[in-house]
């Protein structure tokens with residue numbers, strides 16, 4: 717068994733993720749500029765250089781719906797890139813089985829295999845429902 721093919725496939729996805737991250741950062745940056753020039757000045761450099769959790773939290777605190785959505789996706793992208801660095805990308809974070817490449821190609825930030833994702837969504841949906 718060789719991992720070379722997989723490494724190349726992940727390399728392509730890694731590029732997709734990095735491109736997506738840049739697009740999101742630019743979008744968030746623009747949103748902030750439009751919304752509040754003074755705040756944008758405060759956050760812009762930090763967002764452009766390194767989007768860490770604390771910067772992300774600060775922006776969420778601004779309560780901007782559009783930026784919020786972009787930020788959520790950016791967090792997914794960041795998490796996926798972190799998994800690439802850690803060498804765990806392409807494996808389900810729940811059952812540790814390899815995630816089918818088709819799924820990753822369609823959704824590069826997928827962190828779970830299909831069965832685990834379905835289970836996760838079911839569990840998550842139940843949280844919002846009243847108990848017995």
Ligand SMILES: [Zn+2]
Nearest residue numbers: 808811829832
């Ligand atoms: Zn799984």
